[in-house]
Amino acid sequence: MPQKLTTAGSSRRSLLGGISDTNLLMSITMIVFVLMYGFAVFGLGEGFLKAQTFFNMLNANAALIILACGMTLVMITGGIDISLGGMAALISMSSAVYLDMHSGSVVGAIMISLGIGLAFGLIQGFLVAYLDIQPFIVTLAGMFFARGMTTIVNTDPFNVQNEAFVKLKETRIIIPGLGSVNRRGQYIDAYIEIGVVIALVIVAALFIFLKWTKTGRSFYAVGGNKQSALMLGINVKRTTFLAYLMCGILGGIGGFVYFMHVGSGSASHASGAEMNAIASSIIGGTMLTGGVGNIIGTLFGVLSLALIQNIVSSVGLDQAWWTGITNASMLCIFLVVQSIIIARRKKANLSAAKPADAKGVKT
């Protein structure tokens, strides 16, 4: 399927005239997001109008944005990484133990986080790219390994008391002019956490990387069709390896940002984070089949999930299980939409191809 090489290829004619698949999916997500926000503002009251409500969504999901970016990278190359949630739990626990029980420094904790991420990226990338093992099996084993290791590092959950870390955790970046007045008439500044800045910088950097660098473009080529990528002179194995390596490092950064947000170590941390990251990427227009995807879409995917959770809890369905069920049904709907789009595109290609070379259009 060489038309997947570019995000806007021959598939243009098949859907809504001039919009390519990824842009179509991303636009759907953006429209849904804006509509939902509008619904929330008008239906559920003024709370959603405050800038801080939006910033809180960012604060709570900064780590998920970074993890979902990593997930998007590997999904563009046609793989998947479900070890991210377990990795975040392992990083939180290791950093927490290092900070509190070995009275370590914050810099050391960051080093540990990056080291764990790097190790996962190197090993999983090697197994997937050079030994040609199914990514799902490799990263599933990675996920169970990380979850098991978390309990081996320390069994009981605990809060970190380390002063330097607590100071870093409480650091808030004040956004001028967007604060609100509370019931007592006091003015409260709107703020974001450091993690949000890191997440947004990463989103911007990856957007540039995927759009305008040669390596970034080769990610799409590898995900679209390995054979043609090879013929174009791309080192397919190295590119795949690089994607997993970057995903691992992003997992390391995301894990530390997660740790900075929760400030504790626990074996049950970030449970289901891998599902949320996959869901965000898919909602944002990344195709599971590879070759199609977009970082900005992923950002909106994360925000949509966060908004739905906010709405669900404001409507009054605040039992814990509703979050799981709504997230899963979102993922389900978008997966089905994607598969319908793929099926329609195949049909369009088949009808566009001449009968003589119809044999060559099979997938």
Added chain:
Amino acid sequence: MSSGNNNAGTGSFLSGILRNQIFIPIAALLILAVFNFIVDPSFFKITLGHNSNGDPVLSGQLISIIDYGSELAILAIGMTLVTAASRGQDISVGAVIAISGSVVLRVLCGTNSRPDELQAPIIVAFLISCLVAMAFGAFNGALVSIFKIQPMVATLILFTAGRSIAAWINNNELPVVNDETFTYFGSYIPGIPIPTPFFIAIACFIITWLALKFTNLGLYVQSVGINEKTSRLNGLNPALIKFVTYIILGLCVAVAGFIKVSRLSTINYSVVAKDIEMDAILAVALGGNSLSGGKFNISASILGAYVIQFLTTTLYKFQVQSDALPAYKAVVVIALVILSAPVVREKITAAFRKLRSSANAESQS
């Protein structure tokens, strides 16, 4: 992977055994058994005792392996079929066990969470849970076969939402059934000293074996797994066959869930069958089945399942915490998939050939 060998050499019998699929789980079993025998021979001791009701029961580590490994063996049957047909695994089995177990309790308890007597016959509860689990299997199967989503991503949906659904079914309560007949399925039937789950697993195996022997299911599943396009050209319906394997897995899950609930007479939906999907995949891999579909061997998978339980019991004996078990098993999985990866296999065969040719050269000179 034929067990026959054309090379008429001295090593042909040995390599014939080595090539047989069932060799892998047997070898793993032997390694574990020898290891346990060296460390502590009392591992193999089986004693005949009496339980609190005065009925004779066998006890010992080996008995607990065939007891607790049975759910896994039942799951391995369905998982092997799903793996062979759809070239992927179902990772929602643990979550669906929680759902079907909750359904059993819901039907038995009615509206009250701690009834004095059952509100419905046990068989009705079991049949309803089978239907529910098959419906969830059909959901997974539809996503995989009709919408062509990769199996592991499709089942990821239930993997996360399943336990939430289980909590919702019982309204977040933990119902308890107080009935003696109900406990027979997860422990012992009076007068028979061997745990019931083992008999259920054997029954499931015989049914599957008969089904594979007298129908074309096995052949169709293999053909779809090896090449979907060719199977369609030969008049099969690949989507339907994949769909059917997921429904069969649903049935296996319901049986396993029923045993799990019967063991404790209650359910803790967040802990029940936790991490069992990893064990089930491991059982399939250890049975020598390719995780990317195609040929399969159910008996090898079942043996693989008991080997996993052997490994679990051994790890428990070394004071490994139950939450830490996945870490060790993950290492085993990775070792297995690395050894069975085509790239690695080629290198190993090349190395062997080199050795043999150099040995030949030496003997000739």
